[in-house]
Amino acid sequence: MQRLPYKLAQNDLEFILCELSGRLKKKKIINYLARQDNPDYMKIAKYLNDNKVNVFPYKFTEQYKSSDISIKKDKTSNLYFTNYHNFDIYLKPAFTNKYRAARYFKNILLEQDKHSPHRYTTEEFHPQKDSVILDIGGAEGFFPIDYIDAVKKVYIFECSNEWIQALKKTYKNYKDKVVIIKKFVSSYSDDTHISLDDFIKEKHLENDNLFIKIDAEGSEPDIIKGGSFLFSSKQSIQLALCVYHCAWHEKYFRKLFHNWNICSSNGYMLYYYDFYFSEPYVRTGVLRIWN
Numbered sequence: 001m002q003r004l005p006y007k008l009a010q011n012d013l014e015f016i017l018c019e020l021s022g023r024l025k026k027k028k029i030i031n032y033l034a035r036q037d038n039p040d041y042m043k044i045a046k047y048l049n050d051n052k053v054n055v056f057p058y059k060f061t062e063q064y065k066s067s068d069i070s071i072k073k074d075k076t077s078n079l080y081f082t083n084y085h086n087f088d089i090y091l092k093p094a095f096t097n098k099y100r101a102a103r104y105f106k107n108i109l110l111e112q113d114k115h116s117p118h119r120y121t122t123e124e125f126h127p128q129k130d131s132v133i134l135d136i137g138g139a140e141g142f143f144p145i146d147y148i149d150a151v152k153k154v155y156i157f158e159c160s161n162e163w164i165q166a167l168k169k170t171y172k173n174y175k176d177k178v179v180i181i182k183k184f185v186s187s188y189s190d191d192t193h194i195s196l197d198d199f200i201k202e203k204h205l206e207n208d209n210l211f212i213k214i215d216a217e218g219s220e221p222d223i224i225k226g227g228s229f230l231f232s233s234k235q236s237i238q239l240a241l242c243v244y245h246c247a248w249h250e251k252y253f254r255k256l257f258h259n260w261n262i263c264s265s266n267g268y269m270l271y272y273y274d275f276y277f278s279e280p281y282v283r284t285g286v287l288r289i290w291n
Contacts, residue, residue: 006218006246006247006274006275006276007274007275007276008217008218008245008273008274008275009273009275015273018272018274018275018277019272021272021275022270022272022277023052023053025053025272025277025281026048026052026053029045029048029053029270029281030045030048030049032279032280033045033048033281033282036280040267041268041282044057044058044267044268044270047059053270053272054270055269055270055271055272055273056110056111056116056117056118056267056269056270057268057270058115058267060113060115060116061110064106064107064109064110064113065106066099066102066103066106067102069082069101069102069105069106070082070083071098071101071102071105073098074090074169077090077165077169078093079091079092079093079095079165079166079169080098080101081169081170082101082102082105084105084142084145085145085146087145087148087170088169089105089140089141089142089145089170090140090166090167090169090170091104091105091140091166092140092160092162092163092165092166093162093165094162104140108140108142112142112143115266115267116265116266116267116285117244117265117266117267117268117269117284117285117286118242118244118269118285118286119265119266119285119286120215120240120286120288121240121288122288125238125240125263125288125290126147126211126238127147127150127151127211127238128150128151128209128211128238129150129151130150130151130152130209131151131152131208131209131210131211131238132151132153132154132155132205132208132209132210132211133147133151133153133154133155133210133211133212134155134157134196134199134211134212134213135154135155135156135157135213136157136185136212136213136214136216137157137158137215137216137217137242138156138157138158138163138167138180139158139160139163140163140166140167140170141156141158141166141167141170141171141178143213144156144178148174148177148178151177151211152208153177153179153208154174154177154178154179155181155199155203156171156178156179156180156181157181157183157184157185158180158181158182159182159184159192164180164182167180168180181194181199184219185199185214185216185219185223185226186219186222186223186226187222187223187226188226189226194226195226195227196212196223196224196226196227196230197226197227197228197229197230198226200227200230206233206235207235208235209235209236209237209238210235210236210237210238211238211239211240212237212238212239212240213240214239214240214241214242215242216242217245218245218246218249220241220242220245220253221249221252221253224241224253224256231257234291236291237290238288238289238290239257239287239288239289239290240286240287240288241253241286241287241288241289242286243283243284243285243286243287244269244271244283244284244285244286245271245274246274247274247276247278247283250283250284250287253287253289254287257287257289260289260290260291261289261290261291262287262288263287263288264284264285264286264287264288265284265285265286265287265288267285268282268283268284268285269282269283269284269285270282270283271283
C-alpha cells in the first residue's frame with residue numbers, strides 16, 4: 001500500500017493557509033467528484049455548487065452557530081467554559097475571548113451531530129454500562145460526558161498542560177472515576193509514552209469491556225501498533241478510530257482489522273487541513289470497529 005505523506009496544520013496561520021488553499025480548489029473538487037459514479041460524491045458536488053468548501057460539506061452544519069453558544073468565564077481560573085447537559089466544560093487558557101471559545105464549542109457539537117462524518121458513536125455503538133473508556137486525544141474531554149455516570153472508569157490521555165488544567169476543572173466532581181494520563185499513547189513505553197498493551201497490564205484492565213476512542217492527529221497507526229496483544233486477545237473491545245487525518249489510513253485499518261466488524265461514519269470529510277489534500281479529496285471520518 002502506498003503511504004502518501006501528510007502534514008497537518010498546527011497553528012492559526014497554517015489553519016488559515018489551508019482553508020484558503022482548500023477554497024481555491026473548489027472547482028477542481030466539484031469537477032472531480034462530479035465525474036465519479038458515486039451518488040454520495042455527487043451529493044457533495046451539488047452542495048459545493050451553492051456553498052463554500054467546508055470540512056463537513058452538508059446542510060446539517062447550518063443549524064450550528066457560534067452566537068447560540070453561551071460562554072462564561074470562571075473568575076478563579078480565568079478559563080472560559082460552557083454548560084452542556086448540566087456539565088461545565090472548560091477550555092485551555094489559549095482561548096482568550098468569548099468568540100473563539102464559542103466557535104470551538106460550536107465545532108465540537110457539530111462534529112458529534114448524528115449526521116456528522118466525525119461522529120464517534122451511534123445508538124447501537126457506544127460505551128456500555130460498566131465499561132472502561134480510553135479517550136486517546138482527550139483535549140477538552142467532551143466525549144466521555146454523555147456516558148460518565150454509566151461507565152466504570154474513564155482514562156483521558158492528554159499531554160498539554162493547558163488542556164490538563166481545563167480537564168481538571170471539567171471533571172472536578174469525578175476525581176474517583178476520571179483519570180488524566182499525561183503521556184503520549186504510542187508503540188512503546190518510556191517516561192513520556194505508553195503503549196496500549198502496557199497500559200492495560202498496568203491498570204489490570206484485561207477483564208473489562210473497553211471503549212477506545214482514538215483521535216490523535218495522524219498518530220493512529222503507531223497507537224494501534226502498541227496494542228498488538230490487546231487487539232489479538234478475546235477481550236471485548238469497541239474502537240472509534242479516526243481515519244481522516246491521512247489519505248491512506250482508512251484502507252490501512254480496514255485491512256488490519258479485516259476479521260473484525262467494521263462500519264464507517266456517515267458521509268465524507270473534505271479535510272483540507274492536511275497540506276497534501278488532493279484527489280480524491282473526500283475522506284471517511286471515523287471507523288467504528290468491534291469484535
